[in-house]
Amino acid sequence: MPWFIAMVSYYISLRLKQFVRFFSFNGIHPLIGIVVLLFLFTIASVTIFQKLPYAVWIYVVLALFSLLELQPAKMNVILRQQLTADTFFKAKLLENILVTIPFLVFLGYKMEWGAATLLLVTIVPYSYYSFSLPKPKLSVLPSPFPAYAFEYHNMFRMVMPVYAIHLLLLIVGVISGNFYVMLVPFFLLLFVMQTAYGLPEEASYIWLYRCNAARFLQKKMLALLIAYAGSFLPFLLTGLVFYPSSFGIVLLCFIAGLIAMLGALFIKYQFYPSALVTQITQIIFLGFAVSAIASPPVFIIILLFIGFSYLRAKRNIKSILQC
Amino acid sequence: MLKLEQVSKSYGKKRVMHSVNASFEDGRVHGIIGLNGAGKTTLFNCICGLLDYEGDITHTAITKLKDHIGYLPTEPYFFPRIKGSEYLAFIQHAKNVKGMDNELVQYFDLPLNEYIDGYSTGMKRKLAFIGAMIGAADIYILDEPFNGVDIKSNLLLKQHILKLKENGKTILLSSHITSSLTELCDEVHLLKDGSFAKQYLPGTYNLIEQDMMEL
Structure with a gap:
């Protein structure tokens, strides 16, 4: 197996493990977490298409935004340090396609082939230039009853x-x-x-x-x-x-x-x-x-x-x- | 005096502490050393009652040990999205302590009105230390208190530990920094594979590093 395929496969398996562990680390059984997440995703998708104007385009933007949210800045830095530009691109491309699969499936279900193609095409340059959202500054939010509850x-x-x-x-x-x-x-x-x-x-x-x-x-x-x-x-x-x-x-x-x-x-x-x-x-x-x-x-x-x-x-x- | 008699601890079939016997006198600082995984944290958790164990852990003057212990764990956990002041207020309420000792709270000049999530490792350690000091405990268990703290805070920590000793408190202290232990402790116990292998008194402290290299 060529090195870059092994590397990309390992990276993806690592990201999947992270995803599953996100639930278990938060005290939720991964199976329950994934089922609930899929359920909420379906509800949200149906609601967007039923209630909002320009739902298709809002949906595509949301899909791209979720990609941004799931790009840990530190991980991108480490990956760029460790991988060649070509392997980095392939790993990110595969990762981004996996993340957008639920969105693509729903767009397919809605027969929105144009939007699905646009989403796929946008992923390619995005995977190459992968960037992350800046980390928000920790500002203290007030809360009632701070001394007791x-x-x-x-x-x-x-x-x-x-x-x-x-x-x-x-x-x-x-x-x-x-x-x-x-x-x-x-x-x-x-x-x-x-x-x-x-x-x-x-x-x-x-x-x-x-x-x-x-x-x-x-x-x-x-x-x-x-x-x-x-x-x-x-x-x-x-x-x-x-x-x-x-x-x-x-x-x-x-x-x-x-x-x-x-x-x-x-x-x-x-x-x-x-x-x-x-x-x-x-x-x-x-x-x-x-x-x-x-x-x-x-x-x-x-x-x-x-x-x-x-x-x-x-x-x-x-x-x-x-x- | 805190007494450990035939204290053993197993995780499933794996025995991590083997019939530990020890006496810790009041008004003294007792150092505990050992390699990583020797059982220091397990021992401390047993004394606190956070872990079940076999054997007896008693105090000659205290019946309910738990309520008389101030514990600084090696990896203190903090709830997310909580300010330093809120963490301390929580401990104050949990320990049923009336009024906060402002001198203690301000001891390290921590930014208590900021989220703990934004604290550095050393700052978190100092906050946990203050938390462990809240309430009038008789026994203080300090698991690696010097880890990650700056030089000034290190000195302040030492001063505070000596003050506790002067006040007749029993202090169990673990550290991987030999100089801190030899400077503060009245005796040092070497924990090896889940049992006390050797005890050092001030005159024999020069043997500690040599023995550690041979473990």
């Missing part, structure tokens, strides 16, 4: 872009006059918040607490309550002011969401440190909590589960807290 202001910064979308969609919900549009941002933010609670922390971050397991969980619950109330206050107020006749549903959503988050918190410590079991259980539990909005008796089952989960969580973290 540690997870919250960490999570708050993580979900900041989603939070902005949440607020924007609330405004759209008010302008459109359609109450149900307002529920979309609620579920979006709830899902993201729950995802943040799906990642187990380092054992030393539990070990640090000088208290027993019950007190530890109380502290975590308090932090969650602050986080939840702060995050969903705009949702609650918007419902109260603009849809007073449907405020009962808003309140029900708010309570169901809070219960779902409490469940997520206890599940996290019940199955600590397993991220995979935690995330799967949390997703199932979220489904039950949401279904309880339509069928309030389900709340009873959920509350029973929360009680059970709390006791298991307390028992599980006792060994770390040594109490």
